[in-house]
Amino acid sequence: MKMNYIKKLALIIPTLILVSCHDDLDQTPIDPDSFTENDVFANADEARGALAKLYASLALTGQEGPAGQPDISGIDEGTSQYSRMLFSLNELTTDNAVVGWGDPGLPNLHAMSWGAGNDFTTAMYYRLAQEVSFCNSFISNASSLEDPAIESFIAEARFLRAFAYYNLIDFYGNVPLVTQISTELPAQNSREEIFSFIETELTEIQDILMESGANEYGRVDRVAAWALLSKLYLNAEVWIGEDHYTDAITYANQVINSSYRINTVDANGNGSAYDELFLADNDSNGAQDEFIFALNFDGNSSRTYGGTTFLVHAAIGGDMDASKFGVNGGWSGLRTTKALVNKFDYAVTASDEDGNPTEWADKRAMFFTEGQNLEINTIANTFTDGYAVTKFKNIDSEGNAGSDAGGDFVDTDLPVIRMAEIYLTYAEAVTRGGSGGNIQQAVGYINELRERAFGNADGNISSSDLNIDFVLDERARELYWEGQRRTDLIRYNDFTTGSYLWPFKGGSKSGTSVSDYRVLFPLPSNIILINPNLTQNTGY
Structure with a gap:
């Protein structure tokens, strides 16, 4: 264990x-x-x-x-x-x-x-x-x-x-x-x-805080402070109406120059793949070198129905074999929309008889397609509508199941901030005009991520490919299901507007815009009632 x-x-x-x-x-x-x-x-x-x-x-x-x-x-x-x-x-x-x-x-x-x-x-x-x-x-x-x-x-x-x-x-x-x-x-x-x-x-x-890498695994050091500052500054224009992209680059650079690194070599010194970041031994298989701040789970000593136990079980249903994910069964809940799947269109290597993609050269496209429909006609109680996501597993790098013999609870740790995100923060801040970085370096960081995803240089980009919209799509490909997407879409003014639609956005099958006040959630109605000092967010 x-x-x-x-x-x-x-x-x-x-x-x-x-x-x-x-x-x-x-x-x-x-x-x-x-x-x-x-x-x-x-x-x-x-x-x-x-x-x-x-x-x-x-x-x-x-x-x-x-x-x-x-x-x-x-x-x-x-x-x-x-x-x-x-x-x-x-x-x-x-x-x-x-x-x-x-x-x-x-x-x-x-x-x-x-x-x-x-x-x-x-x-x-x-x-x-x-x-x-x-x-x-x-x-x-x-x-x-x-x-x-x-x-x-x-x-x-x-x-x-x-x-x-x-x-x-x-x-x-x-x-x-x-x-x-x-x-x-x-x-x-x-x-x-x-x-x-x-x-x-x-x-x-x-x-x-302790120096880079000096603290126990599971506890933060000064690099986590730099990383959170870079995230804070990246969102400053939305949150406080001020441009802090230069600051975002400054702190991203400090993180990138620390002892943390992209996981490209496993614990045995071999080439590492993207999927190892989300396996049951990601505290020791090399992935931990990329994790700046992570939530840690153990199938025996820290049990919860949230965390990665939720992400593994809830994403299994239909024709999926739960044993291949190191658990005893699926909860038939979570799937994705074709909007995310389509982000990988440039890397499709195989399709079904209807032309829907089933395999990709970009191995970050971790989708289960057998028996699943790309289109979602009904969300409720229809697991086969929408591709399933296979990103999180309760098996280790050798294919062994996690420590809970019953298969209920998961060992996989969950990265909250990892180096790949900071690479993308740097790239976005540069493309938004921040000083202290350069496009060539940003391209190099993105290509490092894509070379891990492809296993070679086939997916590499040039500086002419890099723009603000590309970074958003690359964040979707690299960071999906890691708790980032709403914040990203708000920063790009795509969350509530009609400029970007996805299936059942706003409750419409084809997607529709919603009121701008949805960029914030409401304060709890109970707390508004008991605390007269608080004013509810607009629209609620």
């Missing part, structure tokens, strides 16, 4: 930390909790265990796992896991994914018809608010310790809090900025204020 920082501590977290009781989702973002008992912060070793909870709060869902004593309630516990909700909000709302299940509020995501009481938009807000609360509590209590190691622990907590706020301003816009545990109802801060807070936090902690 593979082990790392989060996985080793997952089973003992309940003895170290008692999380807050959420009777329902009717909570405020400050949510005082009880994991700050004095004995938890008696020394640096105990504080390290408390720090694990901050990471685990993004990967797991409660104190028993996979279900029982949830951190938040009012929604199915497995559904409430951070990366599963990230998929729901940032992938299901786009051309990358549909789901056939009819859970209340779920069909509204792809149809772009959610309201202020939507279970998924509400639960994500509280998951992120809880993470802020946990981080605030840790920072406050750990600050009383004098051990030299504590300073870097606190910096990690500040990174995780900044990461939570990065998500909050992306999804909700103007939210309360809370940096201390309090019982007072918080005021609402502007997106500009939240942006400035994230920027300041990350720049302040960058030299306090």
Whole structure:
């Protein structure tokens, strides 16, 4: 069984930390909790265990796992896991994914018809608010310790809090900025204020965090701060109306020049393929060298119905053989639309009798086509409408299944930020006019990704091929189902407008535009009722 920082501590977290009781989702973002008992912060070793909870709060869902004593309630516990909700909000709302299940509020995501009481938009807000609360509590209590190691622990907590706020301003816009545990109802801060807070936090902690590659696998170092800054600056024009593309290039360069690298060689020194990034041994097969920030899972010691367990099981149905994915069965839910499949049209090597593609030279096109229809006529309960996605698997590089003998839970770690994204951030910022980079270097980075995907130079591009729209399509090909797509489409003004349509966008089979206010999700209706300091987002 593979082990790392989060996985080793997952089973003992309940003895170290008692999380807050959420009777329902009717909570405020400050949510005082009880994991700050004095004995938890008696020394640096105990504080390290408390720090694990901050990471685990993004990967797991409660104190028993996979279900029982949830951190938040009012929604199915497995559904409430951070990366599963990230998929729901940032992938299901786009051309990358549909789901056939009819859970209340779920069909509204792809149809772009959610309201202020939507279970998924509400639960994500509280998951992120809880993470802020946990981080605030840790920072406050750990600050009383004098051990030299504590300073870097606190910096990690500040990174995780900044990461939570990065998500909050992306999804909700103007939210309360809370940096201390309090019982007072918080005021609402502007997106500009939240942006400035994230920027300041990350720049302040960058030299306090451990050096590149010096921390335990599963914990962040200073490269994660640079990477998140580059992502923040890439979205600055949308979020605060300011051009920060030069800053995005500056920090992307720092990441690229760090010890992290694109995974082109496996653990045995052989050539590595794209699919190894998403296998059960991706903490040791070479993929880990590309992962700047990842959520870590283990089929035995950190069980959840979210995370990669969700991404593997939910994507299996129809004629697919679940054993080839290292699990005991499929949930017949997730597929993709032809809009994503068509991004690989330039690399088609085989088609069926109807002319629909079935094989591609670009091996990032990881689709199951047998018995599947490229066109989606019905989303609900029709798994065979839409190609299935085979990107995530619970098998290792040698073809062995994951550690859970029952085949229920998955070992595969989930990259949240990886070097390939930073390559593409650099390329986009350059094509948008940022200084400090150049087109030739951007082309070189993209060709490095495409050579991995093709296994040779057949897919390489030249500088004349590189433009802003190409980068968006390349992000789709490289990063699909990794929680990026909605944010990308908003940055390109393609999310709500009629300039880019996909099947069932806006609830129409052929796709239609929707109101511009959909670029933000609503603040939870419950929190608006209990906190008069908050103003609901326009349109809700």
